[in-house]
Amino acid sequence: MSAKSLKTYTREEVSEHNKEGDLWIIVDAKVYDLSRFSNLHPGGPSVLLTPTVAGKDATQAFFGLHRHEVLLRPQYARLQIGTLAEEQSLIKPPTPGALSRVPYAEPSFLAEGYFSPYYTEGHRRFQRAIREFVEREVLPDATRCEDSGARISKDVVRRLGETNILAMRLGPGKHLHGRTLMDGTVKPEEFNYFHELIINLELGRLGMRSYLDGLLAGFVIGLPPVLNFGSEELKARIVPETLSGEKIICLAISEPAAGSDVQGVTTWADFDEATNEWVVSGCKKWITNGMFSDYFTTLCQSKSGPLVLLIPRTDDVETKPLKTSYSSTAGTALVLFNRARVPKGNVLGKVGQGVKVILSNFNHERWMIAITSVGAHRRIVEECLKWANQRMVYGKPLSSQAVIRAKLANMIARIEAAQNWLESVTHQMCNMSYEEQSDKLAGQIGLLKQFISRVSRESAEDATQIFGGRGITASGMGKLVEIFHRTSPYDAILGGAEDVLGDLGVRQAIRKMPANARL
Numbered sequence: 001m002s003a004k005s006l007k008t009y010t011r012e013e014v015s016e017h018n019k020e021g022d023l024w025i026i027v028d029a030k031v032y033d034l035s036r037f038s039n040l041h042p043g044g045p046s047v048l049l050t051p052t053v054a055g056k057d058a059t060q061a062f063f064g065l066h067r068h069e070v071l072l073r074p075q076y077a078r079l080q081i082g083t084l085a086e087e088q089s090l091i092k093p094p095t096p097g098a099l100s101r102v103p104y105a106e107p108s109f110l111a112e113g114y115f116s117p118y119y120t121e122g123h124r125r126f127q128r129a130i131r132e133f134v135e136r137e138v139l140p141d142a143t144r145c146e147d148s149g150a151r152i153s154k155d156v157v158r159r160l161g162e163t164n165i166l167a168m169r170l171g172p173g174k175h176l177h178g179r180t181l182m183d184g185t186v187k188p189e190e191f192n193y194f195h196e197l198i199i200n201l202e203l204g205r206l207g208m209r210s211y212l213d214g215l216l217a218g219f220v221i222g223l224p225p226v227l228n229f230g231s232e233e234l235k236a237r238i239v240p241e242t243l244s245g246e247k248i249i250c251l252a253i254s255e256p257a258a259g260s261d262v263q264g265v266t267t268w269a270d271f272d273e274a275t276n277e278w279v280v281s282g283c284k285k286w287i288t289n290g291m292f293s294d295y296f297t298t299l300c301q302s303k304s305g306p307l308v309l310l311i312p313r314t315d316d317v318e319t320k321p322l323k324t325s326y327s328s329t330a331g332t333a334l335v336l337f338n339r340a341r342v343p344k345g346n347v348l349g350k351v352g353q354g355v356k357v358i359l360s361n362f363n364h365e366r367w368m369i370a371i372t373s374v375g376a377h378r379r380i381v382e383e384c385l386k387w388a389n390q391r392m393v394y395g396k397p398l399s400s401q402a403v404i405r406a407k408l409a410n411m412i413a414r415i416e417a418a419q420n421w422l423e424s425v426t427h428q429m430c431n432m433s434y435e436e437q438s439d440k441l442a443g444q445i446g447l448l449k450q451f452i453s454r455v456s457r458e459s460a461e462d463a464t465q466i467f468g469g470r471g472i473t474a475s476g477m478g479k480l481v482e483i484f485h486r487t488s489p490y491d492a493i494l495g496g497a498e499d500v501l502g503d504l505g506v507r508q509a510i511r512k513m514p515a516n517a518r519l
């Protein structure tokens with residue numbers, strides 16, 4: 001029903017419509033006619049016909065059982081027939097791009113009245129533009145794909161290319177020069193790691209973990225070796241078509257018997273002098289976006305040592321979907337190279353130095369995973385605060401239970417600690433060359449990622465307890481908690497297993513101990 005045809009009613013008038021076939025209710029000062037809908041109601045008709053609901057103000061009952069988005073769906077929005085005379089509705093649907101006013105729902109640089117040493121007004125403008133883009137253009141696709149397992153839509157990929165979000169996801173650098181970033185919101189020479197952090201925070205905040213990986217995470221880790229180690233000819237061909245989203249690229253390192261142990265890969269490349277091509281045979285496993293990639297940045301072994309090859313998809317490259325605990329929208333694949341032929345010019349870096357090429361990529365990847373994890377984690381803190389506030393138990397809000405407040409206290413402490421360390425590391429990155437970052441930050445980023453993925457899982461446990469059965473239900477009130485609980489372990493595995501990364505951090509610290517350090 002259009003806003004024009006909405007009428008105004010009194011509570012008395014609504015109360016007369018309180019039976020089967022003639023059933024009205026009030027939710028947040030809006031009047032709904034459920035006479036025909038009651039038999040179609042997913043929760044059944046009887047709950048709507050109880051004396052405390054039929055013809056009554058059912059606001060509290062409604063928000064105890066449904067997310068507010070339910071009322072925005074067109075098929076339900078049209079059940080509204082009017083509003084209450086002289087009463088205002090309090091619950092406003094969020095406008096795309098708006099900041100949340102729930103305490104701790106936003107990092108302090110976005111929270112009203114708080115400060116941060118790291119961000120400028122330019123960063124805040126950029127954040128607004130990215131959030132609005134993500135909520136308007138990405139969220140509907142994410143919601144659809146996360147459930148159905150469909151691949152990210154071509155329209156979203158095209159828009160990620162047009163706005164240069166794809167290019168920005170590779171970080172600051174020459175590849176941004178001459179590009180219009182987010183309709184000119186930031187100049188290429190001003191773009192720094194905090195802008196990139198903002199993009200990843202906003203994507204993480206969607207709370208759709210498999211879609212997040214489907215949103216070309218493979219590109220973020222697969223293209224840098226081409227940019228940094230590819231020949232000029234190769235770059236001129238591959239970089240424009242991947243930055244625009246026209247072609248898709250991913251990174252193929254892990255194998256059934258080699259995960260975090262990159263030295264252990266066995267995919268084999270032989271050089272064929274007759275054709276001047278590499279011939280590759282082997283099997284790569286857990287390859288994000290592998291199902292729909294056109295190029296595979298692949299670590300191989302050869303007689304002359306490890307090398308990285310950019311392998312184009314041909315008939316000799318087979319991809320099979322891997323069913324993991326998250327949705328197939330990520331395009332996670334088993335990739336089989338069956339004597340795949342690769343031109344000599346597709347070698348990235350030097351033959352024999354493949355591991356170096358791959359290692360140089362890892363810091364950025366781990367830092368990115370840490371950010372998206374923080375984005376999702378903060379969203380879960382917001383969900384829990386809202387739920388604890390609106391859910392009534394034993395006649396009082398859930399937040400009146402000390403055990404729930406204790407969980408919330410731990411969750412808030414974890415997200416604030418995680419984000420503050422993350423921002424401190426990002427500040428170091430802004431002030432160090434790439435080489436300095438490799439030397440001074442590889443260990444710390446390993447420890448940071450370990451910490452962030454571990455505390456995410458602790459908060460996932462707390463959030464599930466707070467949401468109860470809803471926290472293990474894939475639709476409805478707890479759907480984001482369910483996703484977070486099921487998928488936060490991915491952050492502890494992808495880009496290097498949590499324990500391996502913690503160990504890396506400590507080994508690097510031990511290596512840098514002063515020779516004369518004594519108690």
Ligand code: HEM
Pocket residue numbers: 025027032034041042043044047048053058061062065066067070071076079475476477
């Ligand atoms: C405009 C009015 C309403 C609409 C459009 C509506 C719509 C829905 C929808 C779409 C669901 C499926 C779950 C979801 O997507 O969240 C649902 C479930 C449910 N609804 Fe409603 N509903 C309305 C009012 C109410 C009211 C007033 C009650 C009062 C008690 C109620 C009780 C329930 C229950 C018990 C469930 C099942 C919840 C669950 O599975 O956890 N609904 N409703």
